[in-house]
Amino acid sequence: MFTKVELQKGVNLYIRKTDQFKTITMSIKWLAELDEKQAAYRAVLSNVLQDSNADYPKQSDLRKALDELYGTVFFMDAGKRGNSHIVSLNMECVNDEYLSTSGVFDEALKMVHSVIFNPNLKDGSFDSTIVNREKRTVIERIRSIYDDKGRYAHKRMLELMRPNDPASMSASGTEADVESITNATLLDTYKSMLDEDEIDIYVVGDIQEDELIEKIKSMFGFATRAVTKKQYEQPDKEVKEARQVFERQDMKQGKLQVGYSTPVSFFHPDYPKMQVTNGVLGGFAHSKLFMNVREKESMAYTVNSAYAAYYGILYVMAxxxxxxxxxxxxxxGEQIDEMQNGNISDLELDQTVALLTNSIRSAFDSARGQIEVYDQYKQLDEDFTADKWIANWEAVSIEDVKQMASQIHLELVYLLSGREA
Structure with a gap:
């Protein structure tokens, strides 16, 4: 799907040559081990780098330059995956072949180079005005979760199930960690990210591969770095009896989160089977939870399940x-019992596989979707294709789903509501 080119040890370029799009899309990802304090620093840093740089010292300068490049899109963000924190730089521009002028992609590459290597420094330090503004932006992002009761309930469930663990850490860190950022610590974070992080560069579009490789090599001279990949390890603990936790806030509807643990995680060979199992349980509108808890019994306004595969957690939200x-x-619980007893219809299984198939195929309708899907699944298979993974889902049987359901263990019942439960 992607052609891999090792630029340096720890720095890889992934190219997908395709005439599917009239644009060229680029994404650069910096990966480091997830640490909540560093996550805060890196989240603010991504905002600061996105704001401006030495060549475009004002946010308006950068936006104007992007507009002049036929509306080139540029943004940065921070996220997490397993025990990794990821800072992403994303750019999309029109392919020169579809314009009467040329050089748009080259100019866009120069802008990306400026963002990375020529930050907006004053006297060797980041601009305090910009840093303080972006600290406030990240703090507002962290606080916004408290206004969304569903997201807050999910956050509390993870904190209770996996305290002080990557599963419950925020990709933006904590308010206290953001507040503690100084210009000096942010500069240290910037240097560390450029010199020590594992780096993956993606380019998707109708491009000449050899020419692109030379451009990337000449413009993005990242140094060799030591990369020691460490997979997330689930806490070794035995759950004898599920906990119940009730919390109250000023709200009308109750938010229920039921957390289950499973030994089947992302790197487990049965991962695709558990994806299907989650789909049958509550991943789609035909699933057991939706049909029986919401439609048949009218027990919930909304209900669905999700599978946090990296952490071996399956949870139900209602x-x-x-x-x-x-x-x-x-x-x-009765819906999981039904699955453990093998009470799954061919229709439920077929519909689940069809909808999983549709979800991955629709992701491939955009260049960014292709990058994000491949970036995840290449950890399992660098020759990953959608068709190969769909074949894994199609091979899942009712007996497989039954076996997967038997490995789902209730760990926590959490209810956030406005009244005593």
Missing amino acids: GIDAELEEKAVKLI
Whole structure:
């Protein structure tokens, strides 16, 4: 799917030559081990680098230059995956072949180079005005989770299930960590990211591969770095009895989060089987949770399940009336019991595989989608293609789903509501 070129040890270029798009899309990803304090620094740093640089010292200068390049898109963000923190730089411009002028991609590359290697420094330090503004932006992002009761309930569930663990750490760090950032610590973070992080560069579009490789080599001279990949390891603990935690806030609808642990994680050979199992349970509108908890019993306003594969966590989210918590948890548990007993229809299985297939194929409708899917699955297979993974899903049987369901263990029932449960 992508052609891999090792530029330096720890720095790889992935090229997908395709005439599917009239644009050229580029994404550069810096990967480091997830640490909550460093996550805060890196989240603010990505905002600061996106704001301006030495060649475009004002945000308006950079935006104007992008507009002049036929609306070239540029943004940076920070996220996490497993026990890795990822800072991404993303750029998309029109392919020169579709313009009467040329050189748009080259100019866009120069801008990306400026963002990375020529930050907006004053007297050898980041501009305090910009740093303070972006610290406020990240703090507002962290605080926004408290206004979204569903996201807050999910955050609390993860904190209770996996305290002080990558599973419950925020990709933006904590407010306290953001507040502690100084110009000096941010500069140290910048230098560390450029010199020590594992770097993956992606380019998708109708481009000449050899020419592109030479351009990237000449413009982005990242140094060799030592890369020691370390997979996330689930906490070794035995859950004898599920915990129940009830919390109250000023709100009307109750937010129920039921957390389950499973030994089947992203790197486990049964990962595709568990993806299908989650789909049958609550991943789609035909699933058992939706049909039986919401439609048949009218027990929940909303209900679905999700599978955090990197952490071996499967969870059910439901919006309910607080007084129905016990009945809802019982009914949710019954759906898993049904699956453990093999009570799964061919239709449920076929519809799940069809919708999983549709989801991955629709992701391939955009260059950015192709990059994000491949960036995840290349950890399992650098020759990954959508068709190969779809074949894994199609090979899953009802017996496989039954076996996967038997490895789902209730760990936590969490309810956030406005009244006593």
